[in-house]
Amino acid sequence: MGSAQGSAGRSGPAxxxxxxxxxxxxxxxxxxxxxxxxxxxxxxIGVLVERLHCSVAEAGEQLRGLAAAAGxxxxxxxxxxxxxxxxxxxxxxxxxxxRRRSWLAQAAVGHAADGCPVAQAVHDEVLAPLGAVAxxxxxxxPDGALALVGEAGLGPLDASRWQRIPPQLDCAAQRAARLxxxxxxxxxxxxxxxxxxxxxxxxxxxxGTDGPARLGPWRGxxxxxxxxxxxxxxxAMEICWPASRxxxxxxxxxxLTALADLCLHSLRPTSGPGGTPGAAAAQTxxxxxxxxxxxxxxPALLDAVGGSVxxxxxxxxxxxxxxxxxxxxVGEGFQxxxxxxxxxxxxxxLLELYPLLGADAGLFGRAVEVLRTGEPYRADGTVLLTLVxxxxxxxxxxxxxxxxxxxxxxxxxxxxxxxxxxxxxRAVERLGRFGAWQEEIRTGAVRWxxxxxxxxxxxxxxxxxxxxxxxxxxxxxxxAAVDQLRDALLRLKRSxxxxxxxxxxxxxxxxxxxLAEPVTDTAGTLVAVRGVYQDLTSHYRTQVxxxxxxxxxxxxxxxxxxxxRLALTLQRALLPGSDEAVEASGxxxxxxxxxxxxxxxxxxxxxxAVTLPGGDVLLVVGxxxxxxxxxxxxxxxxxxxxxxxxxxxxxxxxxxxxxNRVTYHLTDDITATVVCxxxxxxxxxxxxxxxxxxxxxxxxxxxxxxLPQPDGLLLxxxxxxxxxxxxxxxxxxxxxxxxxxxxxxxxxTGLDTSLGALLEIAAQxxxxxxxxxxxxxxxxxxxxxxxxxxxxxxxxxHRA
Numbered sequence: 001m002g003s004a005q006g007s008a009g010r011s012g013p014a015x016x017x018x019x020x021x022x023x024x025x026x027x028x029x030x031x032x033x034x035x036x037x038x039x040x041x042x043x044x045i046g047v048l049v050e051r052l053h054c055s056v057a058e059a060g061e062q063l064r065g066l067a068a069a070a071g072x073x074x075x076x077x078x079x080x081x082x083x084x085x086x087x088x089x090x091x092x093x094x095x096x097x098x099r100r101r102s103w104l105a106q107a108a109v110g111h112a113a114d115g116c117p118v119a120q121a122v123h124d125e126v127l128a129p130l131g132a133v134a135x136x137x138x139x140x141x142p143d144g145a146l147a148l149v150g151e152a153g154l155g156p157l158d159a160s161r162w163q164r165i166p167p168q169l170d171c172a173a174q175r176a177a178r179l180x181x182x183x184x185x186x187x188x189x190x191x192x193x194x195x196x197x198x199x200x201x202x203x204x205x206x207x208g209t210d211g212p213a214r215l216g217p218w219r220g221x222x223x224x225x226x227x228x229x230x231x232x233x234x235x236a237m238e239i240c241w242p243a244s245r246x247x248x249x250x251x252x253x254x255x256l257t258a259l260a261d262l263c264l265h266s267l268r269p270t271s272g273p274g275g276t277p278g279a280a281a282a283q284t285x286x287x288x289x290x291x292x293x294x295x296x297x298x299p300a301l302l303d304a305v306g307g308s309v310x311x312x313x314x315x316x317x318x319x320x321x322x323x324x325x326x327x328x329x330v331g332e333g334f335q336x337x338x339x340x341x342x343x344x345x346x347x348x349x350l351l352e353l354y355p356l357l358g359a360d361a362g363l364f365g366r367a368v369e370v371l372r373t374g375e376p377y378r379a380d381g382t383v384l385l386t387l388v389x390x391x392x393x394x395x396x397x398x399x400x401x402x403x404x405x406x407x408x409x410x411x412x413x414x415x416x417x418x419x420x421x422x423x424x425x426r427a428v429e430r431l432g433r434f435g436a437w438q439e440e441i442r443t444g445a446v447r448w449x450x451x452x453x454x455x456x457x458x459x460x461x462x463x464x465x466x467x468x469x470x471x472x473x474x475x476x477x478x479x480a481a482v483d484q485l486r487d488a489l490l491r492l493k494r495s496x497x498x499x500x501x502x503x504x505x506x507x508x509x510x511x512x513x514x515l516a517e518p519v520t521d522t523a524g525t526l527v528a529v530r531g532v533y534q535d536l537t538s539h540y541r542t543q544v545x546x547x548x549x550x551x552x553x554x555x556x557x558x559x560x561x562x563x564x565r566l567a568l569t570l571q572r573a574l575l576p577g578s579d580e581a582v583e584a585s586g587x588x589x590x591x592x593x594x595x596x597x598x599x600x601x602x603x604x605x606x607x608x609a610v611t612l613p614g615g616d617v618l619l620v621v622g623x624x625x626x627x628x629x630x631x632x633x634x635x636x637x638x639x640x641x642x643x644x645x646x647x648x649x650x651x652x653x654x655x656x657x658x659x660n661r662v663t664y665h666l667t668d669d670i671t672a673t674v675v676c677x678x679x680x681x682x683x684x685x686x687x688x689x690x691x692x693x694x695x696x697x698x699x700x701x702x703x704x705x706x707l708p709q710p711d712g713l714l715l716x717x718x719x720x721x722x723x724x725x726x727x728x729x730x731x732x733x734x735x736x737x738x739x740x741x742x743x744x745x746x747x748x749t750g751l752d753t754s755l756g757a758l759l760e761i762a763a764q765x766x767x768x769x770x771x772x773x774x775x776x777x778x779x780x781x782x783x784x785x786x787x788x789x790x791x792x793x794x795x796x797x798h799r800a
Contacts, residue, residue, distance in 0.1 A: 040107040044078030079103045098255040101126045105259065109266040115150020118266045123152040126259055130252070132239050134216055137263060138165060138173055139227070139235040144374035144403045146173055146236060149267060153240070158216050167374030167403070171213040172224035173236040178372055180233045180320030180406070182257065183224040186245040189214050221245040225260040226320070232313050233406040237263055298404075299329045308335045312350055313407040314371060322368050324349040325408060335413070337384060350410075359523050363399065367408045370401045377401040383521040383528070384412065396519070426450075433535035438519075439466060440528050455512065455533050457504040467529070475501040475509065485514055489529045493518045499536065511540040586681045587617060587793050590769040592777055594742070594788040603787040604631040604672070605740045606639050615681065618646045621693070621738040621789050622674040634670035638663060638715070642676065652676045652689035653725035656712060660691065660723075663716035671716040675738055684730045684795055689723045691715045694744075694755070697762050698728070699735035704763040706755070730795045735772060737762055738793075742786035743776070769794050 041063065048059035067077035079100035108121035115137050123135050134153030138146035144167030151159055165174055176183050189211040215222070220243040227235035237260055248256075299311070312325035326349055330342035345353060350364060357363040363384070366377045380398045397412040429435065435452030439445070446464040453460055456473065465473060467489070471482045478500035488496035495517040501509045516531025589609050604624025611617050620642060624635045641662045645655050655676055663672060675696065677688035688696070688707075692714030695706045710724035730736065744754040761779045766772040773792040782788070 040075050040103050041078045043103075043107065075104070076100055098251065101129060102255070102258060102262070106262060109262065112266065115267055116152065117150075118263060119150040119152035122259060122263060126255075127239060131241055133218060133242050134240040135237060136162065136173070136215060137227075137235065137237050137267065138177075139267075140177055140233060140405050142404050143167060144178075144371075144405075146177060149235075154216055162215060169213055171215065172222055173215070173238045175212070176224040176226045176238075177233050177236040177406075180226050180228070180314070180316045180322075182226065182253070184248045184253065185223070186221045186247050188219050188221060188244060216240050218242050221248075223248060223256055225256060227260060227264040229264065231316055233316070235264065299331075308333050308413050309409055309411040310334055310345070311404060311407065311409050312367075313405075315349065322371065324351050325364075325367060326350075327353070328407070362521075362523055363401075363410075366399075367401050367410065370403050370408055371406070374403050376403075383519060435533045435535075436530070437464065437533065438528055438530035441526055452533060455510065455535055456502060457506065457510075473502055475503060477501075485516060489516055489518050490526070493520065493526055511536045586684075586796055587679060588769045588796050589617075590773040590792045592773045592788075592790040592792075594777055594790075603627050603742070604635040604670075605742060605787045605789040606635050607738075607789040607791050608639060608643065609791055609793075610643065612646055612649075612678075614649055617679040617681070618643070619677040619679060619686075619688075619738060619791060619793065620674065621740055621791055622672055623693070623740040623742075623789075624670055624672040626670070630668055631670070634663075634667050634672070637667055638672055638674070642674075646678075651725055652678055652687055653710075653723045656689050656691050656715070656723040657721070660713075660715045660721050661719055664719040667716065669716075671714055673714045673741075677738070679730075679793070686728045686730060686736070687725055688728070689725045691721075691723060694739065694741060697737040697739075697759060699737070699762050699765065700731060702763060702765070704759040706759075732795055732797055734795055735762070735765075735769070736793045737776065738791040740787075740789045742782055742784065742788035743780050743790060745782050745784045745786060747783055 041060075045059045045063055048063060049055070054062070063077060064074055067074045079096075104125040105122045108125050109118045112118040112121055119135050119137055123132070127135055132153075134151070136151040136154060137149050139149050141147050141164075146165040148159070148163045148165075151162075154162070165171060167174065167178070172183050172185065172189070191211050215238055218240045220241040222238060222240045224236055224238040226233045227237065239256065309331040310327055311329040312327045314322050315324040315326050317323055327345050327347065330345045332342065334342060334345075336345065350367070351358050354363075358365075363382075369375075370377050378398075378400050382397055382399050384397045384399070400411040402409050429449060429451040433451075433455070435455045436449045437452055438447045444466065446466050448464040450460070452464070453462070456465065458465075467486050470485075471479045474482050481498040481500040485496055485498045488494050495515075497513065497515050499511065499513045502512050504510055513534045513536050514531055515534070516529060518526055519528040519530060521527050591607055591609055593605070593607070595603075604622075604626060606620075606622050606624075608618060608620040620639075622635070622638060622642075624631050624638065638659060642655060642659050645658050650658075656674060659674065659676075663670065672691070673693040674691045675688065675693040676690075677686050677696070679686050689710055690712045692712060695709040697704055698707055707728055708726060710726045712723040713721040744751075744758050746754055758776075758780065761776055762772075764775065766775050769792045772794075773790055776790060776792070777788070
C-alpha cells in the first residue's frame, strides 16, 4: 500500500517498476510464511506418526481433519500438537499465541544459513507480530567487545556502525552482556550521561549526551538479553520498538527469554579467515562452555611462553551477579602459593581455593571490576594473602588481570631470586655499599641482609634494630630525620628518603641514607615496610673537602674576574674607537679597533697616530703576545715608551732598536711585533721600519700590494737587535693600511693566502678613509678569537 501511494504521482516505467518491486516483496513475505507454516506442519505430522503409529499420509489427513473440526488453521493446530508433544524441549510456560510464534520461528530458523537470516526469521515470525521493528545479535569477543553476527530491520548505516561495540561503550546490549541479565526499557533508553561511542540515546544513533548509546533511530521501547551458555555470557541480542510500551509483562519476558535461547542455538559458527573472531569462538557446540574450549589455541600458547597464568570463567547468579570465577585452565608455569599442582586447581572456584581474595578491595573484587569495565589491572609488589594448612601465608607478587570473554586471565609472578640473581644482588650491595631490611607490621619481625649488619657495626648474632629503636643509634642532631622516616612509612604510607649519622659501637660515626617504602596488600592495608641503607661516609667526607675547595675556587675566580675587568677597562681607555676620519698634516686618518669575540680574551693590540712637535706624523700598529692583564700592562708600557722616544726626532729604525731594549729589560718577559712609520708632510714621504710585523698595504691606481719589507726581529727576543728602515713616497690619493694579524688570520689557512684575500678587499676603493676602514673590517672574517687594530691613511693635498 505504501508503495502504491508513493508512486501515485509517477507514471510510465518508474511507476511500473515500483509496482513490480512491491508485488515481489509481498510474494517473498508470503513464501517465507508458507515455508515456516509448512515446516511446522511437517514436524507436527511426524509427532502424530509416532504417537498414532500410522503412515505419514494418514497423519496428515488426521491433522487437517482435527484442525477443521476445531475451526483453526493447520499451522495453528500443528503448534498446539507440538506444544503438547511428549519429549518436547522444556521451555518457559507460554500462552498459545506465544507457543505458536515460537514454533513458527523454530521452523523458520531451521532454513537459515547464518546470523542475518536467523534474525530475519525471528523478526518476521515473532517480533513483527509483537510490534518490534528491528533485532540484532552480537557475540562476545575476548576483550569484552561485542561483534555483530546478524540483524534485521536496521538500515545499512546503522548495521555498519554497530559492527563492533567496544566494552567501554554504554548501551543496552553491552549492559546485558556485562551484567549477565536482561535489560527491559519500556520507555526507551534511560536518561543519564552517555559513555560516548557509536551513538548516544536521546537524539539518534549518531550522537547525543542524554543517555546510553541507542541502536537505530527509534525512540521507543527496547529489550536487550544476554546469550548464555552453561551460565556464561557469550553474546547479546537487542530488540527495538518504534514507540514506548506500558510494560514488559511477565509472559512477554518469558517469550523473549526463550527466543534468545532459540537464537543462540540457531546461529552457525563462522569459518575461514574472514569470520568474526568473537562469533566463531562463541558459536560452538554445547560442550564447549569453558574458556579453554572457546579459544583452544590460547592455553597452548600460554604454556609455550611459560607464564604463571590461569584462565577463569565467571560464575553468575540468575540476576547476573558474579559469585565466583571457575578456573578452566592453569598454565604449566603457574605458581600456587600452597604448592598445589595445576590438576588440583582446574575446575574449582577462585574463592574456594583462595578465600582471602574476597576481602574488601581484594583481588577478587579487582577481577570483577576488570570483567565489568574491560580495563586491565596490574600491580607490582602486591602482597597476596592465602591460607595454606590453616595458616595465613603472605607472598609478594606482581599481578596482571585482563578480561577474556565472560571471564578473566590472571597472572601473578612470585618474586623469588635464583642463585645467580642472589649472587648479583650481593655484589650490588657490596659495590654500592647498600644494606637491605624489612619489618613486618603484624609480627614486628625484622630482617637484615649481611651487609646491613656491617653498616651498623653489629655482630651477625645480634638482633636487627627495629624502626622504633633506630633513633637510639642515631646522632642526636639527626633524630628528626628518623621521626620523618617513621611518619612517612607508618602514618602516610608513602616512600621516603632521609639521611642521618649512625653512632657505631667503636665510637665512630657513619653517614647513612635510608630509602624506604610501605608494603600493602590489595586492600591497601599496610603489612610491612622495607628499604635499604646506603653508606655515604666517603661521599660525605669528599663533599666537605669539595665545599672548601669550591670556596677557594670562588675566591680565585673573583680575583681573576677583577683583574679581567681592570685589563678591559685599561685597554678601552687607551684604545678609544674612532668612527670619523681625522685630518692631520695633509693626511686623512681612520683608526679602528675590533675586540675579540670572546670578551675574556683581552689582547695586547694597539695603534697610535699622533703629530709630533717637529710636524711629522707618528703612525704605529703593534701586537703584544698573549691575552691577560700582563699583556695589557706590557702594551701600555710599549705604547707610552714609543711616544716618549719619538719626540727625540730619531728615525723609525732607531726608535724600534730603543723600544726593543725597553721590551727586553724593563717589561715582564713579553714579546711584541710593531710597525712604526714617520710621515713627513713636506715631501709626502713615509719612513718606516718593522719588528716582526706584517708590512703595510698600499692601494695605488686601483691595485693593492704590500710594501717591500725591511728586516727586523720582533721585540723582546734579542737585546741588541738591529732594524732596517725603508722610505716610500705617497702619491696623491694613495691609501696605506697598517694592521695587526688579527685582521686576516684563519685556522688552517696560510698567511700568504689570507694576505692575498686582504689585498683583493683593500683594492675595492670607497669614497673616504672612514668607509674604507669599515669596508675592510666588514669583509674580513678571521676565526682565531684575536683582537684587531687597523689604521687607514690617505694623502690629501691642501688647496687654496
